[in-house]
Amino acid sequence: MSNLRMPLTPPDCDLRDFQRMMIDISRLRQSSFDAVIDDSAWRAGVNLWFSAWHAIPAGSLENEDGALAKAAGLGRDVKTWRKVKKDALRGFVECEDGRLYHETVCEFALEAWIEKLVQRISSGAGNAKRWKSTFDATPIEAMLSDAADRLAAIAPDSKSLAKARRRESRTDAASIPPGRADDPTGTTTASHRDHETIPPGSLETGTGTGIIGVITPIPAQRAQDVFPKPDFATDQVWRDFLANRKRKKLANTATAHTKLLRDLDRLSSPEWPPSRLLEHAAAKGWGGIYDPNGDDQHGARQFTSQPSAGDLRGHRPDPALDLVRRARAAEGPPDYSPPDWRDGPALPSFGSGRP
Numbered sequence: 001m002s003n004l005r006m007p008l009t010p011p012d013c014d015l016r017d018f019q020r021m022m023i024d025i026s027r028l029r030q031s032s033f034d035a036v037i038d039d040s041a042w043r044a045g046v047n048l049w050f051s052a053w054h055a056i057p058a059g060s061l062e063n064e065d066g067a068l069a070k071a072a073g074l075g076r077d078v079k080t081w082r083k084v085k086k087d088a089l090r091g092f093v094e095c096e097d098g099r100l101y102h103e104t105v106c107e108f109a110l111e112a113w114i115e116k117l118v119q120r121i122s123s124g125a126g127n128a129k130r131w132k133s134t135f136d137a138t139p140i141e142a143m144l145s146d147a148a149d150r151l152a153a154i155a156p157d158s159k160s161l162a163k164a165r166r167r168e169s170r171t172d173a174a175s176i177p178p179g180r181a182d183d184p185t186g187t188t189t190a191s192h193r194d195h196e197t198i199p200p201g202s203l204e205t206g207t208g209t210g211i212i213g214v215i216t217p218i219p220a221q222r223a224q225d226v227f228p229k230p231d232f233a234t235d236q237v238w239r240d241f242l243a244n245r246k247r248k249k250l251a252n253t254a255t256a257h258t259k260l261l262r263d264l265d266r267l268s269s270p271e272w273p274p275s276r277l278l279e280h281a282a283a284k285g286w287g288g289i290y291d292p293n294g295d296d297q298h299g300a301r302q303f304t305s306q307p308s309a310g311d312l313r314g315h316r317p318d319p320a321l322d323l324v325r326r327a328r329a330a331e332g333p334p335d336y337s338p339p340d341w342r343d344g345p346a347l348p349s350f351g352s353g354r355p
Contacts, residue, residue, distance in 0.1 A: 007095045008106035008154060010146055013057040013113045021053045022108045033090045040080075041087035044072035048088060052105050058113065059106035060099040061092070068100075103154050110151040111160040117144045118164075227252035230261070232275040240282040248287040263289035 028034055033045060051071035052061050061071055069081035072088055081088075092100040121137045121144075128135035148164045155161065229238040245252060264274040272280075272292055280292050 004096045007097050008101040009057040009059045009109055011057050015058040015109055015112055016054050037087035041084040044084045044088040047073040049105050052102055058109035060101045063098055063100050107155045110147055114147050114160050114164050226254040227257045233278050237279050237282050244285050245287040250287045
């Protein structure tokens with residue numbers, strides 16, 4: 001009977017989309033790896049960790065000197081690799097599948113893998129609700145349970161493990177029907193919440209940091225609505241009113257909301273209750289509440305094609321032109337009048353012969 005251990009990570013554990021790997025600095029500085037080996041072996045060993053992180057299964061390496069030399073950053077220099085091999089492989093153990101697994105790298109890899117599986121379940125449930133389809137989470141749940149068991153064997157105090165166990169005890173993801181508001185994480189939501197199901201840094205959120213293992217995600221709090229809809233307003237009227245404010249680039253702050261309610265109270269009357277005032281403002285394209293009996297001063301600016309009698313330049317006065325007008329008015333009406341050509345001598349006729 002073989003004394004080799006079962007592989008520390010599942011065969012399908014793939015973290016190649018995690019571009020960054022967690023390094024516990026305090027843990028590394030207190031390890032014998034950092035304390036006793038020389039610089040060449042230290043560099044080769046760290047390169048082995050990085051190569052193992054993106055291997056399949058994650059946390060493992062092929063147990064062959066040529067492959068290990070390349071993974072250690074030594075290329076084809078197998079001779080140099082064999083000089084540093086013993087110290088560089090500190091922490092790696094051979095398992096039943098013939099591959100070498102690093103226990104600490106596998107611990108972080110399993111934590112990342114668990115969070116990735118949780119996200120798959122959450123996304124599947126959210127898509128099923130959105131598209132009114134069915135989603136069977138049983139296969140992923142089995143993978144999740146297997147990963148949790150492997151993590152318990154090497155890091156029973158892992159925070160990610162405790163979170164996974166709590167989730168298994170309160171939720172049966174396979175029983176969630178399409179369209180239900182509960183996602184597999186046990187959180188009531190209209191859609192899956194990446195920020196509540198995986199820690200910041202996981203590539204499953206698209207952030208690309210890949211920092212996992214020691215971060216406990218904190219549920220995001222919804223921002224309080226500082227510009228809520230009044231109880232008397234209908235949804236459509238409120239949407240139209242907010243659209244007017246957005247078009248006019250008016251800020252929907254708590255102060256602006258207080259002024260809105262104050263104006264509604266001040267201008268309301270039996271004829272114009274607050275609901276009618278708000279509907280009137282939305283229909284007029286206003287971003288605030290104004291006196292409904294003075295629409296012209298709040299609507300669009302009116303322009304006429306003809307200038308006013310007292311100002312030929314519209315709303316912009318011309319001081320020089322005003323002086324000319326006053327001078328002409330002081331002189332009185334002009335004495336000149338056009339002549340009446342009928343009072344003059346008759347014109348000779350033409351075409352009646354010689355004069």
